[in-house]
Amino acid sequence: MRCSDEGRRGGVKELRDLARQLLADGTVDVVVGWEDSSRGARPIFAGTPEEADKLIFDTRCLHNLATYLNPRRKQVTDLGKLALVIKGCDAKAVAGLLREMQLDRERVVLIGVRCGGVCEDSMAPEPVALTPETVAPRCHGCDNREPHLVDHLLGEPRPEPPVPLLTLDERVAALDALTPAQLWEYWTAQFEKCVRCYACRQVCPMCVCERCVADKSRPQWIETASHPRGNFSWNVTRALHLAGRCVGCGECERFCPAGIPLAVLNRKLQRVVKERYDYRVADDPEVKTPIGDYRLDDQQEFIK
Amino acid sequence: MTEPLFLSHEALADLVAGLIAAGTAVIGPAPAGGPVIPGLEERQRPTVTGMYGTLEYREVRSADDLALGPGMPRLSLKQFFLPQNEALFAWKRRGAETEIHETPTTFNPRVVLGAKPCDVAALEIVDAVMNWEYHDELWNGRRAATTIFALACGVEDDHCFCPSVGVAPDTTKGADGLFTPVSGGFLVEATTDKGRVFLESYGAHFSAPPAGGTDEARAYREAAHGRVGANVQIDAVRVKDWIEHHFEDPFWATLGVRCNGCGACTMVCPTCHCFDIVDEEEGVGCGTRRRCWDTCQAGKFTLHASNHNPRADQIARYRQRINHKFAVYPVKFDEVLCTGCGRCVRTCQMGQNIGEILVAIDQYAQQTGEAPDTTDVAAPPAEVAP
Numbered sequence: 232m233r234c235s236d237e238g239r240r241g242g243v244k245e246l247r248d249l250a251r252q253l254l255a256d257g258t259v260d261v262v263v264g265w266e267d268s269s270r271g272a273r274p275i276f277a278g279t280p281e282e283a284d285k286l287i288f289d290t291r292c293l294h295n296l297a298t299y300l301n302p303r304r305k306q307v308t309d310l311g312k313l314a315l316v317i318k319g320c321d322a323k324a325v326a327g328l329l330r331e332m333q334l335d336r337e338r339v340v341l342i343g344v345r346c347g348g349v350c351e352d353s354m355a356p357e358p359v360a361l362t363p364e365t366v367a368p369r370c371h372g373c374d375n376r377e378p379h380l381v382d383h384l385l386g387e388p389r390p391e392p393p394v395p396l397l398t399l400d401e402r403v404a405a406l407d408a409l410t411p412a413q414l415w416e417y418w419t420a421q422f423e424k425c426v427r428c429y430a431c432r433q434v435c436p437m438c439v440c441e442r443c444v445a446d447k448s449r450p451q452w453i454e455t456a457s458h459p460r461g462n463f464s465w466n467v468t469r470a471l472h473l474a475g476r477c478v479g480c481g482e483c484e485r486f487c488p489a490g491i492p493l494a495v496l497n498r499k500l501q502r503v504v505k506e507r508y509d510y511r512v513a514d515d516p517e518v519k520t521p522i523g524d525y526r527l528d529d530q531q532e533f534i535k
Numbered sequence: 536m537t538e539p540l541f542l543s544h545e546a547l548a549d550l551v552a553g554l555i556a557a558g559t560a561v562i563g564p565a566p567a568g569g570p571v572i573p574g575l576e577e578r579q580r581p582t583v584t585g586m587y588g589t590l591e592y593r594e595v596r597s598a599d600d601l602a603l604g605p606g607m608p609r610l611s612l613k614q615f616f617l618p619q620n621e622a623l624f625a626w627k628r629r630g631a632e633t634e635i636h637e638t639p640t641t642f643n644p645r646v647v648l649g650a651k652p653c654d655v656a657a658l659e660i661v662d663a664v665m666n667w668e669y670h671d672e673l674w675n676g677r678r679a680a681t682t683i684f685a686l687a688c689g690v691e692d693d694h695c696f697c698p699s700v701g702v703a704p705d706t707t708k709g710a711d712g713l714f715t716p717v718s719g720g721f722l723v724e725a726t727t728d729k730g731r732v733f734l735e736s737y738g739a740h741f742s743a744p745p746a747g748g749t750d751e752a753r754a755y756r757e758a759a760h761g762r763v764g765a766n767v768q769i770d771a772v773r774v775k776d777w778i779e780h781h782f783e784d785p786f787w788a789t790l791g792v793r794c795n796g797c798g799a800c801t802m803v804c805p806t807c808h809c810f811d812i813v814d815e816e817e818g819v820g821c822g823t824r825r826r827c828w829d830t831c832q833a834g835k836f837t838l839h840a841s842n843h844n845p846r847a848d849q850i851a852r853y854r855q856r857i858n859h860k861f862a863v864y865p866v867k868f869d870e871v872l873c874t875g876c877g878r879c880v881r882t883c884q885m886g887q888n889i890g891e892i893l894v895a896i897d898q899y900a901q902q903t904g905e906a907p908d909t910t911d912v913a914a915p916p917a918e919v920a921p
Contacts, residue, residue, distance in 0.1 A: 269693075273886025274793045294885070298795065305848035306792055353884065420570035426610070426619055428830060430797030434884070446835045448813070455813050456620035456827045486884045488609065488799040490569070 242344055242386030243288055246316065249342060249383055250283035253314050259340050260311030263299055265292040271354035274299070276310065288316065288386070289358035293349040293367060295480040297324035297436040300334050314340035318349070319375030322514040323478040324436035326380060329516035330523070333439050343381030348373070348392025351485070361392050368395040369481045369494065379514050399498040406495065418463075418496075424489040425462040427455065431469060431483035431493055437476050444468060466491070474500040475521045478512050536707070536724045537731060540741035541748060543720035548598040550740045551648070555596070560645040562615055564608050565600040567591040592650070603649040603714070603721075607691050611805030611878065612647065612654040613661070616677045620827040623673075623812070628820035640672035642680035646733070649686040649714060652706045653697050653874035657805035658683075659709030663868040664808065682733050684723065685710040687752075690759045694877030696767035696890050702874045704759040715752040719745070722752045767890040769897040771861070771871055777900035778862035782854075786899055790892055791853030793885050798830030800879035800887070806860070806872045809836075831855050857892065 250262040254277070264286045266275035272291035277283045296315055299307050307313070317325060325341065328334035348370035350359040359365050370392045378384065406414060429445065432438045445453045445465055453468060454461035469483075470493075477497045484494040504510050507530055508521040521529075542550070554561050567589055590608040592615065595601055625636045647655075658678065665671040687705040688695075697703060707713050711730030714721040722744055725731040734741060801807040811829035816822040829836060832853070837846045846852050864872035873889075880888050 268886055268888070269891055270880065270883070270886035270888050276792050306788070306850045309848070310792075353886070417570050424569065426802045426828065428798040428802045429833070430795070430799040433795040433797035451813070451815070454815055455811065456815065456825045458620055461620075482884075486795075486797060486799065488803055488882050490567075490609075 243286065245385045246288060246342065246344065247284055247286050249385070250277060250286055250314065251280040253340060254278070254280055254283055258312070259314040262286070262314040262316070262342075263296055263307075264288070264316035264342075265294065265296075271352070271356060273353065276307075278310075286316070288344050290348065290350045290361055290365075291353045291355055291358060292318070293351065293353050293485075295321045295324055295434075295436050295478075295482050297321045297328065298434055298482070300325065300328055300339060300436070301439045302333050303439060303441065312338060312340070314342055316342045316344060317378055317381065318344060318346040319378040319514070320346075320369070320373065320478065320480055321436075322375060322378040322380050323512050324480065326514045326516040327437050327476060327478060327512070328439070329380075330518075330520065331439075341378075341381040341383070343378035343384045345378075345384070345386040345389055346373075346376050347389025348376075363393050363396045366392045366395050367481065368397065368399045369479055371395050371398050371400075375514055380516075399494060400502075402492070402495045403499050403502060406499070418466075419459060421491050422462040422466045423459055424491055425457060425466060426489055427457045427462065427465065428488060430486040430488060434482045434486045435473070436480065436482075437473060437478065438469075444472075466493075466496075470496045470500060473497065475504045475508070475510060476512070477501065536726050537712075537734065539715075539722040539724045539744055539749060539752065540734065541717075541720055541744045542714070542723050542741055544598075546740040546742075547601075547648075547720065550737055551595065551598040551601070553737070553740075554646055558643065560594050560643065561648060562592060562594050562612075562645060563601045563603070563648040563650065564590045564606065565593050565595050565602055567609065568593075592647075592654075601649060603686055603716070605689055605691065607651060607876070607878065607881075608654075610803055611657065611876065612650050613657065613805050613808070615645075615647070615681070616658060616674055617661075617808055617810070617828075620825050621673065623824045623826060625823045626821060638673065640676040642676050645677075645681045647681060647683040650683060650710075651876065652685040652688055652704060652708075652710070652713075653695075653702055653876040654805045655683055655685045655710045656702050656706050656708035657874045657876075660806055660864075660868075660870045660872060660874070661808050662709075663870060664864075667868075682729050683710045684712045684714050684730070686721075687713055687715040687756050688759060689716075689755065690762040691877065692881075693766055694880040694888075694890060695763050695875060696877060696893075697875035698760070698764055699767045699769050699890075699893065700771060700871040700873045700875045704763055705756045715755060717745075717748045717751045717755070722748055767875070767894060769893045771865075773900050774893060774896050775862045775865050775871075777896060777903075778858055779866065782858075786896075787854045788850050790857070790895070791850040794832070794849050794853050794887055795885055796832045796834065796849045796852060798832040799882050800889075801830040801832055801856070802828060803878040803882050805874055805876055805878070831859070853887075857889075857896075861893070 253259045262277045262283060264275055265272045266285040267287050274294055274296060275285055277286060329336060348361050349367050350361060350365045351367045352359055371394055432443060453464045479497060479501060481494040484492060487493060504521055510521050551561050590602055590606045592608045592612055622638050624638060627634045665674040690704055707726040711727045712723060712725040714723055725734050809829045809831060810826040812826045814822055814824050834844060838844045846855060860872040864870060880890060
């Protein structure tokens with residue numbers, strides 16, 4: 232496959248060389264990265280040197296592949312030892328899995344790629360030039376364009392991506408300006424669209440529970456029917472369980488077949504956690520999260 | 536099929552207004568609504584190649600709402616026959632007595648105008664299972680109350696593959712009639728008694744086709760056939776035969792590995808019809824039994840009370856999806872459980888492409904031959920064979 236100038240800057244040749252080497256010397260059984268396909272960029276599980284030659288990295292590679300590290304994904308754990316290609320933002324999810332003891336660091340070789348931002352259209356037939364119209368809003372203000380935690384770091388340092396037309400923070404601010412009644416109306420109408428497929432949960436790299444509360448039927452904490460009551464219950468529970476854990480990759484919103492703006496909800500919770508606990512999700516597994524830590528000076532005025 | 540009649544755009548507006556005034560709900564493709572953040576232009580889903588979602592099927596208030604052109608509604612028409620969730624009955628205990636309030640199984644008349652032929656054909660395919668061992672009164676009640684005119688499709692994109700599964704962009708399967716777009720309106724044909732009665736009842740809105748109208752309609756439909764034919768070329772019978780005899784083939788492991796098991800493909804699918812039945816308590820001694828859409832892509836779908844799961848991973852669940860659609864259902868009902876609408880392909884953000892997978896199976900079947908392989912579950916393993 233042709234390797235474009237853009238691809239060389241992104242380290243695609245290095246990536247393929249490294250993947251071939253890791254597979255050939257038996258360091259790993261499979262390299263998980265991205266390939267070009269009939270549906271644009273998509274995940275590939277390369278198990279042979281020939282398949283390693285299909286690996287790409289460009290602005291369409293927005294999937295957070297850390298979701299494949301979920302220890303309960305049997306079809307992936309069955310493959311043996313993995314090498315996983317990650318961007319800086321994906322490293323936060325890997326750190327989260329390590330922090331929550333869901334991942335054995337020895338089980339995976341992490342190949343980091345320096346990132347200059349991604350677009351929102353993984354399905355474009357060719358790499359997309361980043362403009363305010365095309366750049367993923369989550370790339371705005373990114374503090375992890377060079378992934379940490381990795382065993383190999385590829386690609387040249389990339390320039391900052393352009394500022395998106397509408398940032399997530401602007402959307403949060405617009406909602407913050409609403410009255411509680413308007414806010415209730417807005418989210419109720421959004422959640423009414425939910426078809427309860429749980430795509431948001433399935434793709435989330437941090438949704439790794441052995442048994443999700445939504446799947447429990449005795450007692451039935453969350454009604455499975457897609458009526459407003461059940462939908463509100465599910466969506467609020469999902470969001471709250473990810474407060475202080477969500478890495479902001481936006482995969483939940485991208486996968487939602489109903490078009491619910493979940494990334495805005497997640498960003499709002501990130502901001503609340505930042506304001507109350509001065510915590511921002513980091514790519515350091517040693518940093519304790521608000522939910523996994525107790526401090527005597529934690530704000531607790533809400534306990535009455 | 537009846538001789539085509541002409542329905543101008545103006546006459547369509549009058550027809551819809553008349554139906555609604557008479558208390559008949561009119562359902563059709565319409566621009567998707569949704570809440571907007573005041574003060575900000577709502578940022579809808581980003582523009583994604585081959586993605587869709589600007590339309591939805593809904594009950595319209597007038598013909599102005601209808602979008603009878605290109606564009607595929609996000610969800611299929613099935614939600615109007617098998618709602619995402621519906622009450623089967625409600626119960627209330629009074630002392631030793633339990634009152635049961637059953638959901639009525641007769642429905643007010645409805646008309647669907649301009650649905651995608653692939654979505655309408657799906658209803659007839661699902662009719663088979665809804666009238667197999669159990670006669671589903673809610674499904675059949677809604678089917679009986681609904682008159683459906685499909686809209687001949689101009690083909691959406693490269694992911695449409697209806698001819699590969701025995702459907703066509705202008706099929707009338709499952710429909711009572713067909714609209715074909717022509718200059719100034721539509722040519723309308725009825726294909727069932729229900730459709731003929733409808734055209735007679737509202738005859739005042741229809742007129743003889745304008746000069747050249749029939750030729751224009753034929754050219755439109757032929758062009759659509761030409762456009763969609765090359766998208767996915769498979770032999771559906773060969774695919775079925777291979778799937779039937781290769782349940783344990785290692786090839787499956789290559790097909791499902793990237794799948795997240797999110798089930799979005801099954802939610803948007805016009806033919807997926809699996810549901811789960813739950814009792815929801817809504818107070819002391821009262822509640823509602825509901826059925827809700829379910830998906831074979833979820834682990835919980837086959838989880839036994841013993842905690843054993845016969846479909847332990849996504850490879851097995853993905854195989855199930857393909858197996859049910861392209862082998863189990865054809866064997867049992869002589870129909871492929873797929874109409875080639877391509878929604879699952881457009882929806883999957885991980886890039887699973889059912890068209891590509893069917894082609895891969897068809898090619899693999901040709902390479903490996905028609906004979907069942909040694910891993911066939913139907914054949915006993917050699918070491919235990921007598």
